[in-house]
Amino acid sequence: MVVLGGDRFVQVLGAAVDQAGAVVAGQCGQGGYGAAACTDAVHASVLIGDLAATGHSLAPQYVRWQTGRNREQLGREKLDLVLLHNPERAHAGDRPALHRAILEAFVVLEEEVWRPCT
Numbered sequence: 001m002v003v004l005g006g007d008r009f010v011q012v013l014g015a016a017v018d019q020a021g022a023v024v025a026g027q028c029g030q031g032g033y034g035a036a037a038c039t040d041a042v043h044a045s046v047l048i049g050d051l052a053a054t055g056h057s058l059a060p061q062y063v064r065w066q067t068g069r070n071r072e073q074l075g076r077e078k079l080d081l082v083l084l085h086n087p088e089r090a091h092a093g094d095r096p097a098l099h100r101a102i103l104e105a106f107v108v109l110e111e112e113v114w115r116p117c118t
Contacts, residue, residue, distance in 0.1 A: 037069075041066075046061045046062045047062055056086065056090055057090065058087055058090040058101040058104070058105040059101075060104050060105065060107070060108045063105045063108045063109065064108050064111075064112075067079060067082060067108075067109070077118065078112075078117065082112070084102065084105055087101070087105075
């Protein structure tokens with residue numbers, strides 16, 4: 001299994017991962033987006049206001065954008081696994097909001113499963 005660490009790691013890994021039987025994983029919602037990912041997400045309008053400031057998001061638009069970014073960086077049409085990184089940070093202290101955020105993230109991930117390959 002390959003787990004993505006950061007943008008540079010993904011870029012280096014992308015070319016090397018194209019092996020038969022490789023399982024490729026991405027991650028979404030991570031704490032501390034990393035400067036490049038956060039800047040790119042803000043420019044793509046998927047992280048705005050408080051979402052950009054918190055360093056963590058499970059917002060559907062961000063999860064959708066991040067999985068697309070992971071696929072593009074790895075040169076793959078599908079990811080085998082996506083990790084929702086530290087979901088408890090999305091709504092610290094508000095379990096009902098956290099459960100809604102996780103559900104919404106999984107709806108997006110389910111859409112990814114059924115997204116047609118080009």
